[in-house]
Amino acid sequence: MAGKNSGTGTLTLSGRFNHYSSVYLGWSARTYSRVNSWIYTRSGGTKLASLQGKPVFQLIVKGRKSGEPRPVMLMLIRSGDDLLVSGSNGGHPGTPNWWLNLAAAPTARVQVGAENWPVDVRVVTDPAEYENHWQTLVAGYPDFATYRALSTRTFPIAVLSRATGD
Numbered sequence: 390m391a392g393k394n395s396g397t398g399t400l401t402l403s404g405r406f407n408h409y410s411s412v413y414l415g416w417s418a419r420t421y422s423r424v425n426s427w428i429y430t431r432s433g434g435t436k437l438a439s440l441q442g443k444p445v446f447q448l449i450v451k452g453r454k455s456g457e458p459r460p461v462m463l464m465l466i467r468s469g470d471d472l473l474v475s476g477s478n479g480g481h482p483g484t485p486n487w488w489l490n491l492a493a494a495p496t497a498r499v500q501v502g503a504e505n506w507p508v509d510v511r512v513v514t515d516p517a518e519y520e521n522h523w524q525t526l527v528a529g530y531p532d533f534a535t536y537r538a539l540s541t542r543t544f545p546i547a548v549l550s551r552a553t554g555d
Contacts, residue, residue: 403441404480404535411479418479426460434502440464443530447500448474448549453493461487465501466529472499472508472549473522473529480536488545499549507552512545522546 410418425437429447439445444465452459466473476488491497491510498507513519523546527534537544 400535400538401532404532405539407532408480408536408539411481415481422462425462429462430460430500434500434504437462438502441532446472446502447505448487448491448497449500450487450490450497451494453490458498459487459490461485463487464526464530464533466526468522468525468548470551472501473526473546474549475523475526475533475544475546477533477536477540477544480540482540482542484542484545491547492545496552497549508549509552511548511550513548519546522548 407418425440425445426447428437429445434447437445440462445462446465447460448463449458449460451457463474474491476484476491478485478488492512495510496507497510498505513522523533526546533544
C-alpha cells in the first residue's frame with residue numbers, strides 16, 4: 390500500500406516543515422492543534438477553519454481509555470458525501486492517538502463549519518480502495534504525499550459516513 394516512493398510526486402516545502410515539526414517538535418504541533426480546536430469550537434467553526442489555505446474540520450472521538458470526547462483538527466477531504474481521514478501524523482513514525490481512539494470506536498462526531506453530525510467509522514482495508522482514497526487525500530492536501538515519502542509507515546485511512554438516522 391504505502392512505500393517510500395509510491396504516490397509521492399514532488400516533496401513540498403510545507404510538507405517537509407510539517408514532517409519536521411511532527412517528528413522533532415511534537416509538543417508544539419499538539420499545542421497548536423488544541424488551541425485551533427478550542428477557537429474553532431468557540432467560534433462555531435468560523436475561525437481557524439483552514440490550514441495553509443486548505444479547509445479543516447473537527448473530529449470528536451471518544452478516548453479509548455478515558456471515554457471522554459477528544460477533539461482533533463484534521464484536513465477536510467471529501468469523497469462524495471463522506472469524509473476521508475488519514476492517520477499520517479505528519480509522517481511521524483508513530484500512529485497518532487486520535488487514530489487509535491478512532492479505530493477503537495465505531496462512531497464519532499464531526500464539525501464542519503457551523504454544522505456538526507454523528508458519523509460511522511470504517512477503516513479501509515482493501516488495497517485498491519486504499520489507493521483510490523489515497524489519491525483523493527493527496528489531491529485535497531498534497532503534503533500527504535510528502536509525509537508518505539518521508540516515512541516507512543503505512544498511513545491508515547478511514548471513511549467517515551453520516552450516521553444513518555441523522
